[in-house]
Amino acid sequence: KDTQQAEIQASGLAPADDRESAIVRTLSPGAYTAIMRGKDGTGGIGLIEGYDLGPSADSIFANISTRGFVGTGDNAMIGGLIVGGNGGGVNVVIARALGLSLSNAGVQQALQDPTLELRDQNGVLIDSNDNWKDRQQALIERQNLAPADDREPALLDVLPAGAYTAIVRGKNDATGVALVEFYNIR
Known part of the structure; x- marks a missing residue:
């Protein structure tokens, strides 16, 4: 919510809990890595999701x-x-x-x-x-x-x-x- 709150909420994919992270980016074709870490070194089970918000784009x-x-x-x-x-x-x-x-x-x-x-x-x-x-x-x-x-x-x-x-x-x-x-x- 710190920098992209309006854009994330407009996507309809905003996390239900304010402690969860979300990023909206337009990516050029290529390889990308998302890394999840627990706050202050904590551990547990997490979920990373990627969504194509522009399905009409040339890339898939x-x-x-x-x-x-x-x-x-x-x-x-x-x-x-x-x-x-x-x-x-x-x-x-x-x-x-x-x-x-x-x-x-x-x-x-x-x-x-x-x-x-x-x-x-x-x-x-x-x-x-x-x-x-x-x-x-x-x-x-x-x-x-x-x-x-x-x-x-x-x-x-x-x-x-x-x-x-x-x-x-x-x-x-x-x-x-x-x-x-x-x-x-x-």
Whole structure:
């Protein structure tokens, strides 16, 4: 509310609690990173959302990802995606969960063997994968989005407009840092 209160409220997406942050920006095409930290070093579960407020613009979301700690049980990593309809009413999306690839990038405590589930807005399982080469290998390679490690999962799905959730867990209840990401394939 300190600098963009009117613009944020006009978007219809203002946070319900004044302690929550919001930013409105017009972004040129490129890669961007949003970092969330707890005030005064506190920790907890948080949610970062990105909205396209100008859907008629020439640019589109091509990829969205988040990195975090994957625990066990209810502490799985969850990534969400809302898919809008295009002219055909469906979108082709690749979802990936990376663990060991992060080790190669210097990330400590990377999840050694992630699994990935894709669920619809009702929690119904749409697709799941453990090792990306087990199925859809050629389709994923054709998009140049093959994970670096064979034990990392990836899914290519044709999705109608709606809300979806990707759930990342460690195989055999392993824990560690992972990255869950979605790619919009046109």
